[in-house]
Amino acid sequence: MLKITKMMAVAATAAVMLTSCEKYDNELPSIAAIAVAGADFSTLEAAAIQGGVAVTLSNKNAGDPSGNFTVFAPTNAAFARLGLVDAGSLGVLQNSFLTNTLLYHVSNGNLLNSALTTGSTSGSALGGLTRRIITRGADKYINGSKILATDVKASNGTVHVIDKVLLATGTNIVASAQLLSTAKVFKNPELTFLVQAVVTSGLATVLSDPASNFTIYAPTDAAFRAAGFPNVAAVAAAPPAVLQQVLLNHAVGTGRFTSEQTGLTATTAGGGTLTYSAFNNGVFTIKSNGIMTPANMVIPDIQCSNGIVHVIDRVLLP
Template sequence: MKNINIKSALLALALIGTIVSCDTEYKDETPSIAGIAVANPNFSTLEGAAVQGGVVGVLSNSNPNDPSGHYTVFAPTNDAFAKLGLVNAGSLGALQNSFLTNTLLYHVSNGDLPASQIANGGTSTSALTINRRFISRGNDLYINGSKIILTDVKASNGTVHAIDKVMIATGVNIVASAILLKDAKVFKTPELTFLVAAVVKSGLAPTLSDPNANFTIYAPTDAAFKALGFKTVADVTATDASTLRTILLNHAIGGGKFTSEQTSTTAATAGGGTLTYSPFLNGAFTIKSSGITTPANMVIPDIQCSNGVVHIIDEVLLP
C-alpha cells in the first residue's frame, strides 16, 4: 500500500506479534486465517462473527474449491464492525445469522490474491459469486467502499488483507434490498419501512427493480421520515403519489457508485435536482440538497445491490 497511517501500522505490528507467537506455540507452523482472527485482539469481533455465522471451520481448513487450497480474506477490523454499531461479539445478535454468514462469505475469495495483483479498476469474485471492485483514491486503495489498510498477512490456508469497513452485498435489486431491511431479514430492527411504502405508492418500484438499471440511491431511514413529519406509514401512503415521486427521484443518481468512487462535489439527480457533497472523510461524506439546511449523514454506506449501490442516510433530501 502507498499510504498506511499510524493506526494501521500498529495493527501490522500486532499481527506480526500474533504470527510470531503462533509460530512459537505451534513450532513454526503458520496459523490459519481463522487462527489469525482468534489470536489477534484487533479481529475479536470478526472472530465472534465467524463463530455465529458458522464459517470458522471453512477458514480453518484448506480450500477444496481452489487448486492452491487457499483463500483470500478481506478482514474487517473491530473498528470496521463498530461503524455498524457492532462493538463486540455480543452485539452481533442484532444481525440475522443467514445475513451474517453471507456477509462474511462476501469478504472471501478463492486462491491467493496478493497486493501486487490488486489494481485500480480490477475486480475480484467473492465466495458469493458477486464481484467486488478495486478503486484507487489518492494514495489509498479501496475494495468497494472499504479502504485496504494492511496487506499480505500470510496464513497457512491463504492471505489476509485488513479493511476499515464491513462490506455488505444483498444479492438482490434495490427495492428487494430495502424490503429485506424493512422485514428485518438483515438487521433485526427494521429501518426502511417508510421508504418502502413511499417507493410503492410513488410507482417507482418497477424502475428501481429493473435488472438492467444501475443507480446510486440515498435511502432515508424511518427516523428521517418521522423528522419530516410522517408519524406513521399510513401518513406516507396517504401522500400524493406525484409528491412522493418528486422527493424520491431527488435521492437517485444514475450509475451505481461506492463512496470511494464519488469524486465530484456535486451530482445531478434523476429528478433534475443537484446534490452537494462534503469532502470525503473516513470513507464517507455528507449530502446536501436544496430543500434541507442540515446535510444528511451516512448511517450505512456502500450496500451493493444487483442493480446499484445504496447508502442509508439520516435525512430526507428534499428538492
C-alpha cells in the same frame, strides 16, 4: 478509532512467523487463528463463530486446488461503524445475513496485493458476487472499504485488512430495501417508510429494473419521521406525485461507492442538485436544497445488482 500501530503489529507478527516457518507452511496460523490472536479482530472472530464460518477458515480450502482462501478482514472499528461493537451486539443481525456477509469477504485461492489493480474485480464466495478494486490517491479500496494492510500470510491463505464491512445483497435496489424492511437483515425492520414510498410513488419498476444503475441515498425510518411522516400509513396516504419528486431527489445516475465519488455536486434523477462534503474517512455528507442540515451516512456502500445504496439519516427534500 482504528489504531494503525496495532494493525502493523499484527502484520509484523505474521511476517516474522512466515520468515521463521517458510519451510513449514503448516506452522503458520490459520486465517481463523489470526482473527483469534489479533486484538483488532475480536468482533470478526465472534461474527465468524455466530455465522458458522470459523471452522471453515481454520482449515484448508477444499474447493480450491491451492487449498487457500483470501479474506478481506474488517477490524473492530469497521464493525463499530455499523454499531456492532462486540459479540453481543451482533445479535441484532439475522444469522443468515451475517453468514452471507462474511462469505462476501472471502475468495478462493491466494489473491495477493499485486493482483489488486485499479479497475479489476475480485470474485467472492457469496454466490459468485464480485467486488471491485478502486484507487483513490495513494489509497486502495475494495468497493468502499479502504485496504489498511495486505498480504498477511496464513497456513490456509492470505488476509487483507479493511476499514469497513463489505455489504452486498445479490438483488436489486427495491428488493434490497424490502430485505431490510422485513427483518431479513436486522431483527428490527428498517427502511419500512422508504419501501412504502417507493410503492406509493410508482417508482418500484424503475428502481428494480436490472438494466438501470443508480446511486441511491436511502433515508432511515427515523429520517422519514423527522421529515413529518409519523408512520408508514402517512407515507401511503401521501400524493404519489409528491413522493415521486422526493424520491427522485435521492437517486443519481450510475452506481458509485463512496470511494468513487470525486465531485462535490451531483444532479439527481429529478433534476435537483445534491452537494457533498469533502471525502472523510470513507464517507461524506449530502445536502439538498430543501434541508438545512446535511445528511450523514448510516450504512454506506451496499452493493445491489443494479446500483449502490447508501443509508442516510435525513430525507433529501428537493
